[in-house]
Amino acid sequence: MITVSISMKDELIDDVCGLIKHNLGEQTAQLYQTFYQDKDQAFIMTSINELLIELVGPQSAGRQLDPVKQKYHIE
């Protein structure tokens, strides 16, 4: 169970950092990849939501984040 949970978190970090890479490039995504390593899922989702809203506003942020939310069944 723990292994599955860790691999899912890694996958979530990869997906979220993929969004960061598309908006702010690979260098920023790598920094966030390190930053998220010891953070839980709720923190990661709040952080990426805030970052995307800061960058592209709520509408575009929502559209970019929706596929990730659907994939991990996050409200």
Add this chain to the structure above:
Amino acid sequence: MNMSRLSVSVALFLFFVVSILIYGSRVFGFELTTFEVIFYTVAPAIAVWAGWFALTRLGDRGYQSSIILLISIGLFSWFVGEVLWTLFDYVLETEPFPSVADVFYLLAYPFLFIGFMRALRLYQISWTRMKITMVVLLSTLLVAAVSYFGIYSAYDSELSALELVITLLYPIGDLVLVVVGLGILMISLEIQKGKLFVPWLWLGVGMFVTLIADLLFAVYFVPYTEEGGLYRMIDLWWIAGYLAMAYGLYALGDTTKQIQNRVKKSLEAQS
């Protein structure tokens, strides 16, 4: 606005003010041609530098990086075109049209177009009725202007086949600019509450100002190339376009830098 962005804004503004003063001296009968040539070729170089700055912050992967890379290649192509045109026109004093400079001018359009297509894919514009109406009205107006001034008025039966093809390729490039400019305007509206709004807005402004410059050049082609004089002040529109795009690219790189620094601080605080 942080100090580095403020410094760049002031520097770009002063560059444009000095450009106006240099070109404006024509009103009083002076022709500071050497300075005009320097400022005219340095403006696209600044835009290329700004693109390089943004790319050093973004890295070489991801949508945004590829968009900025394509726009920067397009701007570099224009820069080479401007340098070659200036070389032929002022240094070698030969006819710059048609020449290899045209190849570089025209080469920029496909890069800008592909870059814009990728931007559309990244930001996924939600098409409201208001946005569609705005795009239809503006594109009809701009396409009509480009078609009339760039194709109909520019047609000259005395041109050679090569000159005619190149003459007609420019308005096609301008139609690409219409699409790119309107697309960037729509992207800006889409992200207007975010920090990336400012960079994209200035990129869009730069595209539209360049389009205006191209239209003025098409309308006043003969007096611009044969008489010079006050008609050379059309150059100021191109300079303004390059500076606007330079600011947009710099602002994008600077925003990325600020966020990177913020994460670095958090990582340092953790360790």
